Amino acid sequence: MNPKQIPLLNPAALGVHHFSAWAEWQTSALNNLFHINRLETHVGHIPFPLAPHRKTVHDFVFITKGSTKRSKGLDEHEIGDNTFFFLPATQITTHEFMTPDAEGFYCHFDIELLTKGFVHSGVLSQLPFLQFTGNPVIRISPEALGPVLHILQQLERAENTNSPASLDLIRVYLLALFTELKPFANPDAQPGKNAAVRITQLYKDALAQHIYEKHSVAAYAELLAVSPNHLNKCVKTVTGKSAQDTLDEMVLLEAKALLKQSTLTISEIAFKLGKEDPSSFSRFFRLKTNSTPKAYKLSAIEGS
Incomplete structure (x- = not known):
């Protein structure tokens, strides 16, 4: 990154x-x-x-x-x-x-x-x-x-x-x-005692490094030289969550950081995180947090 x-x-x-x-x-x-x-x-x-x-x-x-x-x-x-x-x-x-x-x-x-x-x-x-x-x-x-x-x-x-x-x-x-x-x-x-744990950790590390460039499970699977199905199976086995759920967790973390720390508009943040439709990003954010991006950004500003 x-x-x-x-x-x-x-x-x-x-x-x-x-x-x-x-x-x-x-x-x-x-x-x-x-x-x-x-x-x-x-x-x-x-x-x-x-x-x-x-x-x-x-x-x-x-x-x-x-x-x-x-x-x-x-x-x-x-x-x-x-x-x-x-x-x-x-x-x-x-x-x-x-x-x-x-x-x-x-x-x-x-x-x-x-x-x-x-x-x-x-x-x-x-x-x-x-x-x-x-x-x-x-x-x-x-x-x-x-x-x-x-x-x-x-x-x-x-x-x-x-x-x-x-x-x-x-x-x-x-x-x-x-x-x-x-x-x-x-x-x-360190994590990595078996193949599923190792691949899952590599996936999490890749998400932290490439979340602004890669926006799909398939893109990360290609980066890790595994199939999307195998990546999903490993992540599910280790975490109980799908690879997409894990990707969504990282997108949400980054969205919160951008809303808190940057002067980017909500539309710009949505685009930066691979959500080209701002309304889709707002629905995603609200589903995960019970708050709109605008409300979160305002509360972040007031709390800073």
Whole structure:
């Protein structure tokens, strides 16, 4: 997916999206490149559930107490103690809830902090949690908790110092953190234990990447080199839903993101998502949400 084709929240817009009613929300001067904060100081100000969105930066949440539920594409994950959830830039996500007792860290960072003259791209490619289609969940052992917390605290300190050397320190600590987490990012934990599960996950990943270019199950079946019937059978076996239902779920997520984040008209959004007839798109949206696109867009504007 070409990032220029989709609305992306930059770090400044993320603040409005996540803390629409919290005037005291603040970040450092480094915010566009890096930010880290404690969950316990922020969770009470976030108006869950957060609307579907995509962003320009990578982020992760590390839970040390409590739980949270986030999605990566069409896959939802509820995580608890000693667990990370990573979301790469441009991947669509929703954030359903975080328990009021949640403790831990939220961090976002521009991947160019690491890729521009600091770390060879081959090093980062070996970290599946940073990839668009990688497994986003990492649960660490109790023994690793101390070293991980120390690195996160050093990242927090580096941002707060805001000295000329801060970015260099942040780069070093981020790489140290990812190196610490690498042994726990077991590829075997990723979906794909059998053919049906693997094809279904590939289909979901393809939907997240190509939803603006491909608008039919047949187009995705061709991309995955399977027949539409076989694709539908795999998806139905794994999820209990048809391939078309799954496609509709992604269209709905994108529609909500476009209605919330873009200045496109409803007709333009309908066309962008392969619904050339705006009235057909409105019927689709209302069937799925019990709301019209216009009503949803107005409520999104009022809530932002």
